[in-house]
Amino acid sequence: MELALSLGDTPKPFSFLEKSQKITSKDVGFCMAVDKEPAGFSDGQGRDSSSDPPVQLNLLPFSPVHKNQSSSNKFPFTWLNEKLSGDSGRSGPEINRKTGDDDDLSSPNTASTVSSFQMDFSIFGSRKKRDFEQINNNNNNEYEADRLSDEEENGSMARKKLRLSKQQSAFLEESFKEHNTLNPKQKLALAKELNLRPRQVEVWFQNRRARTKLKQTEVDCEYLKKCCDTLTEENRRLQKELQELRALKAASQPFYMQSPATTLTMCPSCERVATAGCVSPAAGVVVSSTTNNNHLSLSSSSHDDINAQ
DNA sequence: GTGCTAAAGCTCCTTACTTCA
DNA sequence: CGTGAAGTAAGGAGCTTTAGC
Numbered sequence: 001m002e003l004a005l006s007l008g009d010t011p012k013p014f015s016f017l018e019k020s021q022k023i024t025s026k027d028v029g030f031c032m033a034v035d036k037e038p039a040g041f042s043d044g045q046g047r048d049s050s051s052d053p054p055v056q057l058n059l060l061p062f063s064p065v066h067k068n069q070s071s072s073n074k075f076p077f078t079w080l081n082e083k084l085s086g087d088s089g090r091s092g093p094e095i096n097r098k099t100g101d102d103d104d105l106s107s108p109n110t111a112s113t114v115s116s117f118q119m120d121f122s123i124f125g126s127r128k129k130r131d132f133e134q135i136n137n138n139n140n141n142e143y144e145a146d147r148l149s150d151e152e153e154n155g156s157m158a159r160k161k162l163r164l165s166k167q168q169s170a171f172l173e174e175s176f177k178e179h180n181t182l183n184p185k186q187k188l189a190l191a192k193e194l195n196l197r198p199r200q201v202e203v204w205f206q207n208r209r210a211r212t213k214l215k216q217t218e219v220d221c222e223y224l225k226k227c228c229d230t231l232t233e234e235n236r237r238l239q240k241e242l243q244e245l246r247a248l249k250a251a252s253q254p255f256y257m258q259s260p261a262t263t264l265t266m267c268p269s270c271e272r273v274a275t276a277g278c279v280s281p282a283a284g285v286v287v288s289s290t291t292n293n294n295h296l297s298l299s300s301s302s303h304d305d306i307n308a309q
Numbered sequence: 310g311t312g313c314t315a316a317a318g319c320t321c322c323t324t325a326c327t328t329c330a
Numbered sequence: 331c332g333t334g335a336a337g338t339a340a341g342g343a344g345c346t347t348t349a350g351c
Contacts, residue, residue: 162339162340163326163327163328163338163339164338164339181318181319184317184318199340200339200340202318203339203340203341204338204339206318206319206320206340207338207339207340209319209320210320210321211337211338213320
């Protein structure tokens with residue numbers, strides 16, 4: 001099966017494309033523009049994805065992909081489809097280019113890549129090794145693998161942290177807008193498109209979800225704060241009204257024979273109290289002080305009743 | 310069907326690095 | 331130039347899910 005995938009002006013063409021033009025999706029763990037997905041599709045990590053639900057397209061409702069996916073649905077990401085089917089055959093952001101024609105020369109990626117390469121690779125953990133092995137095994141990110149190989153040869157593979165370029169971040173952001181989780185295929189495709197390791201894509205999405213959650217938590221916190229302030233103010237006001245009501249009741253006792261009936265309204269839900277003639281729409285319970293029983297009598301009425309008046 | 314195990318992914322927390330005021 | 335805060339890539343622990351046996 002032919003898989004002609006242009007990834008733009010990559011500084012170094014993928015060697016597997018040079019070695020053999022005959023590529024199966026099994027080889028690359030990634031399937032694009034194929035008439036049908038081969039059985040036993042492997043993501044290159046030992047997992048058989050053939051049992052996946054139709055590429056879990058509930059994640060990507062606008063570009064459903066099925067087992068007999070047509071070539072029009074090249075890739076679950078609509079924005080990636082556009083880029084991959086671009087007129088110039090030059091797709092995706094130009095990133096991590098070795099040549100200096102990138103207008104983003106001031107990109108932190110450039111500086112950090114150079115500087116951090118000088119650190120000690122011994123701090124790399126098992127996961128880093130796993131990713132590195134995965135790169136070598138899958139050839140799914142040869143450029144990155146080459147860079148790592150160069151670092152290893154130089155004995156300075158201690159890149160602790162590599163800042164992603166603006167283009168890479170923007171690209172990932174676009175994919176995150178599509179959906180905030182990735183299936184293995186999408187991860188590999190993104191990694192390939194962006195010349196990143198799949199692990200980097202995975203980490204980026206994890207961190208992105210964490211940032212989203214953090215922002216949402218901050219928003220929720222702010223909302224709850226306002227609610228708390230409102231309730232505090234409401235409580236203060238109600239306490240004041242209660243004091244007024246008690247004062248009114250106390251004042252009416254010595255003169256109950258002379259005092260006219262005082263009608264107060266009280267809402268059962270918000271417990272607001274107001275005198276008759278000043279009935280708020282929220283008032284729901286009529287509190288009337290009569291001269292006969294020396295205590296408040298309540299007659300209930302709903303908000304609707306009040307509002308209907 | 311059930312239990313065990315390994316692999317993978319996730320969240321959460323943390324660290325380390327970069328950028329900027 | 332030095333410094334602290336903010337942003338972010340990445341590591342690790344612990345948990346869950348899933349597939350294979």
